[in-house]
Amino acid sequence: MRGVPSPERPPGFALIRLLLGGICNTDLELQRGYYGFAGIPGHEFVGEVVEADDLNLVGRRVVGEINLACGGCDWCARELGRHCPNRTVLGIVKHPGAFQEFFTLPERNLHILPDEVSNEQAVFVEPLAAATEILDQGAIPAGETIAVQGDGKLGLLIAQVLLANGYAVEHFGRHARKLAISGRAGARTHTNGDVPERAFGWVVEATGVERGDGDGASDGAATRYGVSEIDRA
Ligand SMILES: [Zn+2]
Numbered sequence: 001m002r003g004v005p006s007p008e009r010p011p012g013f014a015l016i017r018l019l020l021g022g023i024c025n026t027d028l029e030l031q032r033g034y035y036g037f038a039g040i041p042g043h044e045f046v047g048e049v050v051e052a053d054d055l056n057l058v059g060r061r062v063v064g065e066i067n068l069a070c071g072g073c074d075w076c077a078r079e080l081g082r083h084c085p086n087r088t089v090l091g092i093v094k095h096p097g098a099f100q101e102f103f104t105l106p107e108r109n110l111h112i113l114p115d116e117v118s119n120e121q122a123v124f125v126e127p128l129a130a131a132t133e134i135l136d137q138g139a140i141p142a143g144e145t146i147a148v149q150g151d152g153k154l155g156l157l158i159a160q161v162l163l164a165n166g167y168a169v170e171h172f173g174r175h176a177r178k179l180a181i182s183g184r185a186g187a188r189t190h191t192n193g194d195v196p197e198r199a200f201g202w203v204v205e206a207t208g209v210e211r212g213d214g215d216g217a218s219d220g221a222a223t224r225y226g227v228s229e230i231d232r233a
């Protein structure tokens with residue numbers, strides 16, 4: 001724990017007080033030098049807006065999109081600000097993160113939370129959003145069986161998102177205790193750590209290692225997952 005000055009709030013930015021933060025593997029990798037980040041980490045958060053230009057935000061509980069787009073490049077012009085090459089990223093790339101009492105994010109990045117969503121649930125919004133992006137990235141036909149590799153937080157969220165959208169999930173990982181979570185949601189689980197045979201039309205790689213048999217510690221903020229269509233060999 002260390003003392004730092006409360007951050008300045010640029011125009012269009014909200015000053016946010018942290019209510020709850022989620023630590024994920026990206027945070028641990030940042031400490032090992034990933035992205036060359038030095039500073040205050042933290043990108044999974046629930047906060048309360050203390051100051052903002054938009055007075056409707058003040059006093060509200062919020063979660064937030066973590067990419068700060070430049071707003072001036074070709075990518076931003078095509079509304080692809082999350083892929084803006086000049087972007088900074090809360091707690092990951094050149095923007096101080098949420099693991100401090102007060103931090104800032106652009107007001108347009110914020111989403112007000114409904115009262116019925118608890119802080120403990122809402123702290124999963126950021127990784128859950130990464131998991132749901134799979135459905136945007138690939139047009140997977142209804143009712144397909146999808147193999148999910150990796151039983152880390154992201155793998156578990158992805159499996160539950162796919163199940164909730166009507167897909168059958170075969171979930172491969174190494175930890176029976178973790179796979180029990182997707183198993184309860186309806187996945188068929190495989191705990192021996194084996195990489196599946198080339199028997200699936202769709203595979204979600206969420207282990208974070210190329211061989212696909214890692215500990216399942218990959219993270220959506222780093223977009224180290226992929227959706228790929230492989231041949232039915
Ligand atoms: Zn994360």
Ligand SMILES: [Zn+2]
Pocket residue numbers: 069070071072073074075076081084085086087
């Ligand atoms: Zn841009």
